[in-house]
Amino acid sequence: xxxxxASSRDLPRRRFLQRAALGAATLGLxxxxxxxxxxxxxxxxxxxxxxxxxxxxxxxxxxxxAPEYPASMIDETFRPNGSTDxxxxxxxxxxxxxxxxxxxxxxxxxxxPLSLSLAELQAMPARTQITRHDCVEGWSAIGQWRGPVLADxxxxxxxxxxxxxxxxxxxxxxxxxxxYYESLDLSESRHPQTILAYSLNDEPLPxxxxxxxxxxxxxxxGYKMAKYLSSITLVADFSDIxxxxxxxxxxxxxxxxxxx
Amino acid sequence: xxxxxxxxxxxxxxxxxxxxxAAREPSRLAHPTPGADSNPHSSGTTNASVRRRRHxxxxxxxxxxxxxxxxxxxxxxxxIFNAHPALYWxxxxxxxxxxxxxxxxxxADGDVIGxxxxxxxxxxxxxxxxxxxxxxxxxxxxxxxxxxxxSYQFLTMGRxxxxxxxxxxxxxxxxxxxxxxxxxxxxxxxxxSTAQWQGLGRDILDHLRLRLHTARSGYNGLQKLSYLGVLxxxxxxxxxxxxxxxxxxxxxxxxxxxxxxxRQSARSIHFIVAGSLVLFVIVHLLMVILSGPxxxxxxxxxxxxxxxxxxxxxxxxxxxxxx
Numbered sequence: 001x002x003x004x005x006a007s008s009r010d011l012p013r014r015r016f017l018q019r020a021a022l023g024a025a026t027l028g029l030x031x032x033x034x035x036x037x038x039x040x041x042x043x044x045x046x047x048x049x050x051x052x053x054x055x056x057x058x059x060x061x062x063x064x065x066a067p068e069y070p071a072s073m074i075d076e077t078f079r080p081n082g083s084t085d086x087x088x089x090x091x092x093x094x095x096x097x098x099x100x101x102x103x104x105x106x107x108x109x110x111x112x113p114l115s116l117s118l119a120e121l122q123a124m125p126a127r128t129q130i131t132r133h134d135c136v137e138g139w140s141a142i143g144q145w146r147g148p149v150l151a152d153x154x155x156x157x158x159x160x161x162x163x164x165x166x167x168x169x170x171x172x173x174x175x176x177x178x179x180y181y182e183s184l185d186l187s188e189s190r191h192p193q194t195i196l197a198y199s200l201n202d203e204p205l206p207x208x209x210x211x212x213x214x215x216x217x218x219x220x221x222g223y224k225m226a227k228y229l230s231s232i233t234l235v236a237d238f239s240d241i242x243x244x245x246x247x248x249x250x251x252x253x254x255x256x257x258x259x260x
Numbered sequence: 261x262x263x264x265x266x267x268x269x270x271x272x273x274x275x276x277x278x279x280x281x282a283a284r285e286p287s288r289l290a291h292p293t294p295g296a297d298s299n300p301h302s303s304g305t306t307n308a309s310v311r312r313r314r315h316x317x318x319x320x321x322x323x324x325x326x327x328x329x330x331x332x333x334x335x336x337x338x339x340i341f342n343a344h345p346a347l348y349w350x351x352x353x354x355x356x357x358x359x360x361x362x363x364x365x366x367x368a369d370g371d372v373i374g375x376x377x378x379x380x381x382x383x384x385x386x387x388x389x390x391x392x393x394x395x396x397x398x399x400x401x402x403x404x405x406x407x408x409x410x411s412y413q414f415l416t417m418g419r420x421x422x423x424x425x426x427x428x429x430x431x432x433x434x435x436x437x438x439x440x441x442x443x444x445x446x447x448x449x450x451x452x453s454t455a456q457w458q459g460l461g462r463d464i465l466d467h468l469r470l471r472l473h474t475a476r477s478g479y480n481g482l483q484k485l486s487y488l489g490v491l492x493x494x495x496x497x498x499x500x501x502x503x504x505x506x507x508x509x510x511x512x513x514x515x516x517x518x519x520x521x522x523r524q525s526a527r528s529i530h531f532i533v534a535g536s537l538v539l540f541v542i543v544h545l546l547m548v549i550l551s552g553p554x555x556x557x558x559x560x561x562x563x564x565x566x567x568x569x570x571x572x573x574x575x576x577x578x579x580x581x582x583x
Contacts (some may be wrong), residue, residue: 017417032335034418036410045420048427059513067514075352132351132523134507136415138344139353140523218509254417259508260423 013245017253053257066218069130078143080208083172085095099212108233110160122197135222145197151190160256163234168226182226193218221258223249273359314564322436329429338419345402351522363393456481476493548552
């Protein structure tokens with residue numbers, strides 16, 4: 001859930017929405033478009049996001065499971081989206097060496113920061129799940145994912161009481177600019193189907209789908225499920241990270257709650 | 261139950277229940293009361309159980325509120341559709357085989373052509389679907405700018421509008437459904453009589469021939485059926501298929517996926533039923549125009565004059581002549 005100072009934190013996101021709208025609307029302004037650029041209108045429309053989060057969490061419960069599918073329904077190719085071939089030199093080096101030098105850092109508000117290699121992650125107890133991936137654009141794809149349950153890693157690191165969000169930092173720069181990142185609250189992070197997947201359809205996770213490790217948060221839309229993970233940080237508040245909205249797309253106007 | 265034993269004593273609707281009171285009492289038709297609005301019977305007396313406005317307050321309020329909700333939901337919905345202008349059946353998207361898709365191709369002469377593929381058929385829809393916009397500013401997009409909210413491609417803004425108005429629409433709809441059940445509106449004005457169920461075939465033929473001007477009281481069978489279909493089938497299906505596209509709701513109510521045949525089917529049904537609601541509105545507007553648009557709109561704004569069943573009949577006779 002958003003902290004109580006949510007409204008002040010929402011300001012940059014609204015400004016982004018306004019700027020984007022203004023930029024696009026120079027082509028010709030309709031009356032309805034003018035409303036989409038009005039601060040107070042967008043602020044009002046935003047109320048639905050908090051309502052969605054509260055009502056949907058209540059209905060689904062903290063532990064309600066996303067549907068899982070039989071192996072016969074797995075898509076032959078799992079459609080990649082967003083970054084599909086990160087070009088950052090650091091990432092290219094790691095990929096050239098099959099990610100043997102890559103490590104996942106888990107830090108921030110934890111008692112024991114972790115630094116794990118791919119082999120160490122693969123040695124942990126893993127969950128395998130065949131789930132449906134829903135893109136915010138509207139399409140869906142079904143794939144089989146395997147990896148350790150995030151809650152296990154959080155328990156190993158010992159989450160401190162003031163921590164509220166888990167921030168996922170990535171190695172890809174979408175559009176060649178900012179690094180991708182995302183965040184979940186602790187409740188969604190501890191969901192039994194929230195895993196860090198190193199495998200797709202029984203193969204090592206392909207680069208197009210986020211190698212070496214990606215997040216799966218099965219009750220959320222695709223943009224929450226950060227690919228190319230490099231580190232996971234527990235924070236009390238994400239307002240000082242990048243654009244301050246809790247994610248790459250959130251900084252570009254998308255809602256932080258991605259359950260609908 | 262026959263038409264005559266089923267009475268609509270207090271209903272002052274547009275078209276009526278097949279040849280009921282009015283036709284059997286031609287004397288009233290012969291002496292219409294002029295100036296229906298200033299009808300002395302319509303004010304002053306307080307026999308509330310008999311004297312009812314044509315459209316009650318809640319009906320009018322919901323009607324106009326819904327109009328705005330549905331416009332915003334349609335336009336923002338098409339904005340969301342445009343983010344991936346293709347529809348599928350089942351759980352996941354078979355990208356090679358959408359049943360409906362809008363896209364653009366470059367023709368042999370270098371021109372961009374907007375196309376819409378529906379099942380095995382492909383149509384050139386340049387300017388409307390697939391590729392549209394003013395000269396020099398045309399772009400590849402499913403539906404054209406004039407029908408999406410916002411006009412330019414901006415998925416997240418479309419989602420903000422859509423979800424906010426979905427809450428308003430669902431809330432008002434739930435309240436209205438309760439009202440229709442509890443106030444008797446459903447039973448009195450919308451539910452078909454046995455005779456109407458039996459006369460549906462003839463009603464359909466009459467409507468196809470645009471024979472709409474018979475002097476009747478209340479709604480006819482076909483009208484009632486379309487209102488019932490919209491209120492208790494189409495609108496709830498819109499809400500349920502909408503929710504069925506939410507991954508968190510899928511965790512809360514997986515049976516919704518079974519009900520609609522998977523998330524992509526739910527998205528398709530959401531789109532098809534939205535289209536049928538647009539069709540309903542077009543027919544609805546056509547009927548309003550054909551049956552005295554000024555009176556119809558006035559009555560939906562003011563409720564129409566308060567009338568007892570007798571004065572209602574005479575007034576209807578009056579309108580019959582006017583039409």
